[in-house]
Amino acid sequence: MSGRDNYLDTIRGIAAISIIIIHTAFWSGATYGVPDWMQTLTLAIDVGLFFFLAGWSISFKEKSPWNIFQSIIEIMKKWIFFIVFVAIISFKTTDLKSLLSSFCFNVSIPQFPVIAGSIWFLPVYICVTFINSIIIYIINTHSVTLESKIKNYCRYLIILLFLLLFDAQGTVLFPQIDSQWLFYSVPYLFGLIYGKTRFHFNVRQFVIGILLIAFAMKLNSSLLNLPINPMQNNKFPPNLTYLFYTYIGILCTIYFSNFFSGMKHNIFSHIGKKALWFYFSQGIGSSILFPLSVHININLWYLKFPVMAAINITITFICAEFLSSAYILICHYLSIFYNFLYNKALFYLAS
Known part of the structure; x- marks a missing residue:
């Protein structure tokens, strides 16, 4: 498979829009009383789904660790560009150090x-993709058929x-293995397996799966003596209750693929192709909501929250579109400048 x-x-x-809504609920939302249960509800589609989708995406074309490393370099270039942009618009409080x-x-x-509060995702993503790319490459090298690959x-x-x-x-067998890398490697690999097999659920299997997740969450919560709500307490550090909760979004993704596979380009797929820029930009939009919130005189949280979320999505969309376009444009002119210098160097060396 390709493309x-x-x-x-x-x-x-x-998922990118969901992250914007999550950070609206948890950051500025805390100042006007968004309740714990609503914050927990927003986490049903969270970063775990991103890792599942990342694993799924590499199933289309097998990538070596070197390919993944090149992708990481591209991510870092975009991150540095983003930070420089943020430093420019906040130059009064940003020094070189x-x-x-x-x-x-x-x-x-x-x-x-x-x-600062949301960028923890990026280094974890880099570690998950790169370390697993090495292991997956080894598996692919020593597996002859697709069936043997899937088994491994x-x-x-x-x-x-x-x-x-x-x-x-609490029994850490290998202390050097970071819990977040270990946790998010599970949906990443599950996404790869799904992409290779493309198994589907019927409605009965889907409902049973959701009920099993609910039962597993309740059981694990009782064993750990840690309430399901607020879910944020199960996310940092991530535990099995949060893992089960993550699979609600994953199961929905698999189930609804029965009905929407082969769909055409749309606004959400447009955002999905620029998801990294949207993840970066929501940090700007979510931060702007703090001073903006006091000027929006809506007393009831359930009326104010959707208004704030809509504002955040709008700000994030504008920033992401601007940054992605500016990055492409600057890279284009840097490439022209590099080729100019390269050709000049060759000319002087030849003369």
Whole structure:
């Protein structure tokens, strides 16, 4: 399989919008009383779905660790460009030292606190994709057929689940394995397996799956003596309750692929193709909501929250479109300038 899947991009776009709504509820939403249950509800479509979709996307074309490393370099270039942009619009409080520190994800920009609060995702994503690319490459190299590859993927997934189970119980077998890398590797590999097999659920299997997830969440919550609500307490650090909750969005993605596979390009697939820019830009939009919120005189949280979410989506959309276009334009002119210097160098060396 090759090429882009519009359904995958559409779900990625919906997930990007969901992240905007999540950060609206948790950051500025806390100042006007968005309740815990609503915040928990927003987490049903969260970053775990991004990892599932990332695993699914690599199933279309097998990538070596070198290909993944090149993708990471491109991500880092976009991140540095984004940080430079943020530094320019907040130059009064951004010095060179904090700028260089921000390049390494140690962000400290007072005007945009949500950038620092949400960028934890990026280094985890880089670690998950790169480390797993090495393991997946080894599996692919030693597996002759697609069937043998899938069996070995499943064996690796079982190992990850085994390690995650022990980690959740406080028995750390390998202290050097970060819990977030371990946790998010599970939906990443599950996405790869799904992409290779493209299995489907009927409505009966889907309902049973949701009920099993609910039962597993309740059981694990009781064993850990940690309430399901607020779910944020199960997310940092991630535990099995949050893993089960993550699979609600994943199961919905798999089930609805029965009806929407082969769909055409749409606004959500457009956002999905620029999901990284939207993730960066929501840090700006979500931060702007703090001073803006006090000027929006709506007393009831359930009326104010959708208004604030709509404003955040609008700001994020404008920023993401501007940044993605500016990045492409600057890269284009830098390429022209590089070729000019290269040709000049060759000319002087030849003369």
